[in-house]
Amino acid sequence: MRHFPHSPAGKNRAWSYDAARNERFSFQVALRMEPDDWRSGWPVEVSCAVEAPQGWSVRIRRVGHVPVAHRNTTTECAEVDGVGNYPGFAPDPLFDESKMTLPPAETQAFYLTVVPGRKAVPGEHPLVVTLIDSSGKTVRTHTVRIRLHKVTIRPRRNFAVTNWFYADAIIDWYKTDLFDARFWKLAEAYFRNMVEHGQDTIYVPVFTPPLDGVKRPSQLLRVARDGKGRYVFDWSDVKAYVRLAQRCGLERFEWSHIFSQWGCANALRIYEGQGRDEKLLWSPETPATGEVYRAFLAQFLPELKAFCAREKILTASYFHVSDEPHGEVAMGNYVRARALLKELAPWIRVMDALSETEYGRNKLTDMPIPTISKALEFVREGIPCWCYYCCGPRGPFLNRLLDTPLAKIRMNGWLFYRWPFLGFLHWGYNYWCESQTRILLDPFTSQAGGRWPGWAYGDTFLVYPGEDGPIDSLRHEAFADSLQEYALLQTMGIDRNSRILRPLKSFQDFPKTEAWILKTRKTLFASL
DSSP states (O other): OOOOTTOOOOOOOOEEEEEETTOOEEEEEEEEEOHHHHHTTOOSEEEEEEEOOTTOEEEEEEEEEEEEOSOOSSOOGGGOTTTTOOSEEEEEEEESOSEEEOOTTEEEEEEEEEEOOTTOOSEEEEEEEEEEETTSOEEEEEEEEEEEESOOOOOOOSOEEEEOOOHHHHHHHHTOOSSOHHHHHHHHHHHHHHHHTTOOEEEEOSSOOOOSSOOOOOOOSEEEEOSTTOEEEEOHHHHHHHHHHHHHTOOEEEEOOSBOTTTOOBBOOOBSBTSTTOOBSSOTTOBTTSHHHHHHHHHHHHHHHHHHHHTTOGGGEEBOSOSSOOHHHHHHHHHHHHHHHHHHOTTOOBEEEOOOHHHHHTTSSSEEEOBHHHHHHHHHTTOOOOEEOBSBOOTTSOOOOTTSOHHHHTTHHHHHHHTTOOEEEESOSBOOBOTTSOOBOOTTTOOSTTOTTTSOTTSSBSOEEOSSSEEOBHHHHHHHHHHHHHHHHHHTTOOTTOGGGTTOOSSSSSOOSHHHHHHHHHHHHHTO
């Protein structure tokens, strides 16, 4: 649960947890000082220390707060975490600090993440958490009892996860000189963070992604003209990006959409060089399937295939036509663009976020990615697919917004496992700008891309920009825990139609409490 500044003091209770031998898990220690405690000399500075079994690692972070101006819309009170706290400050960023200032009449929390040692054996293991004031006096001691079970979680299989990474946001926020040495150092920190949280697929901006407006050029591929209608490609930065991602543990590669967003009407905005001078190869209004772009793709696509083959990632690559096409006109454009790709590159299999079942039923795309409000229609028709959510649906549906209860976010992995989805896509890993502009926003004060109520607080990003890399959020941690539970279910060979999973009826009708998760985990471990 989230601890808001005005959350009442909870009971001082012991906590225990059942886990797999190698399972990463987290818990919070909340503190509150009432005004009377202030007058009686309650300490202002509080530190947290943990005594763990040998070989175990413990990361202590302070839960920070961000201002949220309004509640997200179209969501009833029962589905909101912290009703009555908006407008106000919501807990979300996690700072690597083991000390906090505890003001009077406020609730604050530490977030502790624990990884058992490699030689940890099944059985009960104590963790002793101590809170210490500025004079060194022990304020409180808690013993947390962890029971490890005889199962080792294996890596997740056959379910890809991608949260779109925006290279332009890194360039803008950290003021790098495009893909300079500092960019690569920062990219490594963000890539490693993705892997630590269960992501295995990375968006590759071979061209500046045609996503949500015209962005700062972030084109990895250097392109030069070589005579009339001829192009020369330099793949060196693309190779550096792919190989860095592999070193960090990312295994799959999602390439830039090949045509414009929301309808596939135009060619991409592709720049000479890498876009430093923003000189385009053609007008932004160039038709998607016209002769100019066709001639370019006829040269680019064979080189893309050759590059993927050289790097041995062709079978680990995903390709897109256009993001979120809607309506009859967009479908017609999509059909023509897909036909062009089949003509020029019959080896390409494409996937896109789209929710009209005709795309899957008529095989207009090879791998549809419907929104979760429509995804089960694809499943019922036997259409293989991924799933996604974006800005919505809200209300009773699964999501991971700033006011989505953490237990509900924790259900992502369970629901993805319940049906035979092949992957999950989300558009916002680090989208830190105002919608459809290049205006950089401060994520610590703006979490809806300047578009509330159309966009929801917490939809645009999972991580905050730190000095040298990402600062995690409570939402990112809960989402990662859910993916780990997906891997646990897979490791244990739980049937998707098992009695244990029957309460998961749809993406809006499912258990949404911590109690259900803890009880179900106990049931799983008891079956070993």
